[in-house]
Amino acid sequence: MSDSICRWGFLGAAAIARKNWKAIRLSGNGRVAAVASRSVERAQCFIDECAAEAPQSEPAVAMGSYEELIRSDDIDAVYIPLPTGIRKPWVIAAAEAGKHVLCEKPVGVNTKQVREMLDACRAANVQFMDGVMFDHSQRIEDVSHALHHDHVVGKLRRINTHFSFCGDDSFLESNIRANHELEPHGCLGDLGWYCIRFTLWAAGLQMPERVSARTITAIGNPQGQPHVPGEFSAELQFGEGLSATFYCSFLTSNQQTAVVSGDRGHLTIDDFVLPFYDSQAHWATHDHALEIENCRWNFNRKTQSRSSVGYASGEPNSQEVQMVRRLATCALHNKLDLRYPELTLKTQLILDACRRSAIANGDWVNVDAVAG
Ligand SMILES: NC(=O)C1=CN([C@@H]2O[C@H](COP(=O)(O)OP(=O)(O)OC[C@H]3O[C@@H](n4cnc5c(N)ncnc54)[C@H](OP(=O)(O)O)[C@@H]3O)[C@@H](O)[C@H]2O)C=CC1
Ligand SMILES: O=C1CO[C@H](CO)[C@@H](O)[C@@H]1O
Numbered sequence: 001m002s003d004s005i006c007r008w009g010f011l012g013a014a015a016i017a018r019k020n021w022k023a024i025r026l027s028g029n030g031r032v033a034a035v036a037s038r039s040v041e042r043a044q045c046f047i048d049e050c051a052a053e054a055p056q057s058e059p060a061v062a063m064g065s066y067e068e069l070i071r072s073d074d075i076d077a078v079y080i081p082l083p084t085g086i087r088k089p090w091v092i093a094a095a096e097a098g099k100h101v102l103c104e105k106p107v108g109v110n111t112k113q114v115r116e117m118l119d120a121c122r123a124a125n126v127q128f129m130d131g132v133m134f135d136h137s138q139r140i141e142d143v144s145h146a147l148h149h150d151h152v153v154g155k156l157r158r159i160n161t162h163f164s165f166c167g168d169d170s171f172l173e174s175n176i177r178a179n180h181e182l183e184p185h186g187c188l189g190d191l192g193w194y195c196i197r198f199t200l201w202a203a204g205l206q207m208p209e210r211v212s213a214r215t216i217t218a219i220g221n222p223q224g225q226p227h228v229p230g231e232f233s234a235e236l237q238f239g240e241g242l243s244a245t246f247y248c249s250f251l252t253s254n255q256q257t258a259v260v261s262g263d264r265g266h267l268t269i270d271d272f273v274l275p276f277y278d279s280q281a282h283w284a285t286h287d288h289a290l291e292i293e294n295c296r297w298n299f300n301r302k303t304q305s306r307s308s309v310g311y312a313s314g315e316p317n318s319q320e321v322q323m324v325r326r327l328a329t330c331a332l333h334n335k336l337d338l339r340y341p342e343l344t345l346k347t348q349l350i351l352d353a354c355r356r357s358a359i360a361n362g363d364w365v366n367v368d369a370v371a372g
């Protein structure tokens with residue numbers, strides 16, 4: 001391990017890895033040392049294209065197998081954006097080889113798998129972190145502080161999130177997200193993972209007691225493979241009167257909204273996963289007032305616009321850069337931050353409970369029952 005620079009290795013020339021190449025370039029404490037692909041030509045092409053936009057002083061090495069990268073002594077941390085269905089053995093192999101792990105979401109096919117991955121990281125004393133970028137944004141810190149310290153909406157009652165985009169025909173035919181073997185949770189894994197994670201933040205990390213969920217529309221590719229959720233909704237019940245709902249979909253236009261409601265107001269975010277392009281991330285709190293005086297009924301808007309520092313993406317203070325910088329800091333100082341594997345496990349438990357409920361046509365499922 002070099003003293004100040006974390007040497008990253010990528011498993012797979014994935015589309016999202018291009019964004020994280022640039023993030024590592026901007027992090028100040030890391031560089032991409034190697035990219036492994038099932039095709040060495042694809043790895044080299046990925047490196048050339050990324051380096052053309054975000055050059056590094058030392059070139060990355062192209063490798064033709066994931067094993068080769070994991071065995072390499074010149075790698076400190078591995079970024080794993082492989083499809084969920086095949087990810088587990090690679091996470092465990094990377095951990096056992098002493099590499100810190102940044103793993104894409106949804107992390108596993110089920111909670112059992114995720115526990116095995118997290119246990120392997122713990123046993124090897126390496127950091128595990130999943131790829132939820134907004135965990136590392138200034139906005140999520142500001143929003144949490146506003147909700148749980150300043151109590152800007154009063155006592156929490158309801159959390160509502162929506163994450164959707166509309167995939168075209170080619171998406172349904174060939175994207176990994178519509179393939180049961182590769183991404184078995186479909187939109188629940190790809191988009192619902194974020195809804196669940198935001199809900200956890202808004203709830204002060206408390207777990208729901210039970211969930212009721214349904215797959216509204218299942219999608220499948222023409223090869224006749226089993227379907228995956230293409231449109232999904234869930235209702236989550238917490239203690240003390242707090243409830244939450246989320247909707248995620250590959251069939252509905254772009255929307256990434258979150259609303260947190262309490263007995264004294266509500267908080268809104270229009271872009272809770274991928275912030276709109278700007279140098280600041282925006283959110284708002286509202287305390288609208290209905291004023292009634294005889295024949296006059298005025299519903300008066302009372303909105304306070306707020307913003308948090310941080311570019312949306314591609315700048316040193318954007319959320320994906322903070323994420324890779326944070327993992328590299330853990331790796332360089334050999335100091336684990338166990339908040340992140342805990343967030344992963346909680347998210348997976350809720351996801352599993354939702355899937356179980358949807359299979360049982362919306363029956364209530366106790367989240368504890370999934371944990372056991
Ligand atoms: N955190 C975030 O903001 C984002 C996270 N993601 C997550 O990252 C993961 C990857 O998404 P995305 O980049 O869009 O996916 P891609 O399809 O672009 O990349 C997946 C990579 O996995 C490798 N792979 C290995 N085996 C297979 C296989 N059997 N079939 C297909 N690919 C295989 C391929 O690399 P090679 O051929 O080079 O070996 C491929 O490039 C998903 O789980 C997704 O949810 C995606 C986008 C954003
Ligand atoms: O994680 C992700 C972020 O957002 C994308 C959609 O806009 C997802 O498809 C992706 O997997």
